[in-house]
Amino acid sequence: MDIDLRKLRYFVAVAEELHFGRAAARLHIAQPVLSRQIRAFEHELRAELFVRDRRSTVLTEAGRQLLADAGPLLASAEALRRRVQRAAHGRQTFTIAFMPGIIVTAEARAIAQRHPELAVGVVRTSWDDQAAVVREGRADVGYVRLPVDQRGLRLRPLFTEPRVVVLPGEHRLAGKESVDLAELAEERLLQDPDAVPEWRDLPNRPTDPEPRPRPVLTSVEEKLEHVAAYAGVVILPLSTARFYTRPDVVHVPVGDLGQNQVCLAWAENNRSPLVREFVDIAAQRAGDVGAPMPGGAGSGRSS
Structure with a gap:
């Protein structure tokens, strides 16, 4: 059986939105058309991908598996298209x-x-x-x-290279030769914890009764701006911290973080x-x- 990539993209939109109306708007197609395409895709795969009623749309186990595998497949198809186009244009x-x-x-x-x-x-x-x-x-x-x-x-x-914590210039730890991760337990991490998996295992982290959402920061410059404003800290590779120097922040080695x-x-x-x-x-x-x-x-x- 061949996988219809167009239907696969439709499926991913619905799976990410878990709402046919929002997915149809995202895809710029009519909702009835999207529903028919998904039903046809389920028929081709011989698997139910969603459990639907008037109030909710939920992925089935087959749907969750397809979503996990869809990203690399679509990315591979997009990469193939780009390489062919480049080869065809000089x-x-x-x-x-x-x-x-x-x-x-x-x-x-x-x-x-x-x-x-x-x-x-x-x-x-x-x-x-x-x-x-x-x-x-x-x-x-x-x-x-x-x-x-x-x-x-x-x-x-x-x-490999060491990792450092970036702190405001007058932070209580700013003058230390190095720190351990446990000394940062009370700090707010400004980046995706997946980038610093060890952060999730920090002991004795205080519980914030009103947790603030982590800001969406996509560049090093944005992160340093927030650090300088005492909004939190970031963990960076040493070369990155040295490359983006500024007078109002400092970086301190974290001794017990791996390279x-x-x-x-x-x-x-x-x-x-x-x-x-x-x-x-x-x-x-x-x-x-x-x-x-x-x-x-x-x-x-x-x-």
Whole structure:
């Protein structure tokens, strides 16, 4: 059986909204049309995806499984479309994605020098989209910081670096040589806890009777603005904290936090020789003993 990608996109919209009306508006189609498409999709799959009544729409076990698998499949299809379009429109391109604090100039130059006909570009990513940019084909490779959703990706570990807590300049811990994670238990974390999994296991964290929603901050600059305003703290890799210096915040090493792992990621179905070549370039530079890490701390990597 072939999977109809259009119906799969319709299903994802309904599964994420859990409301046919909102999903239809999001897809810019009429609600009766969407309902017919979902029923047809269920018939093709021979599985009920939703339990529906007048008041609610709930995913079945089959629906939850399909939603879990749909993202990488749709991303793979989008990446295929992008690669075909690029191949059909002239000059070959190669795009490198990178996270804040990571400098990729040397690697970009290396691949460009080997292939003068290649248009090499770079794109900055964030915690929220670092994997999607690669899965969807917006970049051929990406420097990602773990943890990351690895579905649909292949990873090559490159280097590690310490993590630090960023504090307001006059914070009670600002002058310390280092802190332990437990000393931060009373602080408000301004970023997605999935980026700092150890935060969830902090003992003796006070319970806020009126918990404030975590602000949606997509850039390092936004996070630092909130830190400087005493709205909370963030945990960053050392190179990122050093790259985005400002006079009203400081960073302090967190002694009992493990190192941040940086990997090169590419779509598992992207078999371009250029990707394999770039992986070798990146791995060789990561193993260049004695070269400084971005931001100045030693890690055995140069860029």
